[in-house]
Amino acid sequence: MSLQDPKLFGKVAVLFGGSSAEREVSLMSGTGVLEALRSRGVDAHAFDPSERELVELKREGFARCFVALHGRHGEDGTVQGALELLGIPYTGSGVMASSVAMDKVMTKRIWQADGLPTPKYVRLAFDQQSREQIRVVPDVLGLPLIVKPPREGSSIGVTKVEGYSQMQDAVALSAKYDADVLCEEFIEGEEVTCAVLGQGLDARALPVVRIAAPEGAYDYQNKYFTDDVKYQCPSGLPADEEHEIQRITLAAYHTLGCRGWGRADVMIRASDRKPFLLEMNTSPGMTSHSLVPMSARAAGIPYEELCLRVLASASLDARGGAQ
DSSP, X not given: OOSSOGGGGOEEEEEOOOSSTTHHHHHHHHHHHHHHHHHTTOEEEEEOTTTSOTHHHHHTTOOEEEEOOOSTTTSSSHHHHHHHHHTOOBSSOOXXXXXXXXXXXXXXXXXXXXXXXXXXXXXXXXXXXXXXXXXXXXXXXXXSEEEEOTXXXXXXXXXXEOSGGGHHHHXXXXXXXXXXXXXXXXXXXXXXXXXXXXXXXGOEEOOOEEEEOGGGOOOHHXXXXXXXXXXXXXXXXXXXXXXXXXXXXXXXXXXXXXXXXXXXXXXXXXXXXXXXXEEXXXXXXXXXXXXXXXXXXXXXXXXXXXXXXXXXXXXXXXXXXXX
C-alpha cells in the first residue's frame, strides 16, 4: 500500500490503554501514534479496549487497527485473536508469535532450540516456589542473577539479586505479577536493543541503540519518566558487533514467526563481547522515550513515517500473514 495516500487506509482504530500493568505506557504510546497518523491525514481514532467492547470496531466500520497496547490482553495474542475473528487487519505479529513472544520462558526455549544465544535460566512454576527450591537457584545460575515475571514487560516486577538473602523477596515480588517466576543468569556488560521492520525476506534490522542507565538501573521509572538514561544511536559499537546483533535479532524475529515490526533486547557480555538475547517485544513502545522511533530516525525514518509504515503492514493470519 502506498504511504502517500492515507485515505486508502480507511477508518483506523489506534488501540491503546488496555488493562495490563503497562497501561500507563500504552496510553503514552497510543497518544503519540494517534497524533502522528492524524498529522499525515489518516482517519485515526482512539480506542481503549478496557473501556469498550472490541466488537464495536466492526459495528463502527474500522478498516484496520494499529495495536499500541503493551503487555497482557494486548501484546499476548488475545486481542490479535479477537481481531482475526472480526476480520480486521492489525499491526504487528499474529496470534501465535504474539503469544509465544509474550512468554519469556517459551521464547527462550525456542531460541535455544535454534541455537540462538540467550542467558541460562530456571523457571519456578507456581507449585515450585518453596523456600528450599528458591534458595538453591543461585547454586545453578550464580550471583548476581535476575528474577522477573515471564509475562510482563517494561521491567515490572524485576529484581537484580546480589545475594541468597534477597531471593525470597525477589520471587514474592515477581509472583505478584505472574504465577510463574523466571530466574535468569545475569550478563555483566552493556545493554542494547535492536528493532526490526517488515516481514519475511523483506524484514530489516534497524540501527542498534546502546543504553546507559544510572548504576545500570534500566527500570520502569528510568525507562519512561526520567531523562537520566543515556542512549546512543548510532551505537558507536564496532561494525562487526553491530552486524552480529542485527543478525541474531533478525534470526530471533524469524524463528518466533514475528511480522510487521518488533524489538529485541540484548546484553553484550563484557568478558568476551558475546551478545545474548533477552526478549522480543512484538508491540514496542512508541513514547517520546521509546527506542524504535530513535532507531528509525537514525535510519532516516521520521516518527510519522514510521507510524505509517507500521500501519501499512497491518494484516491477518487468515490472509497469509507469516506465523
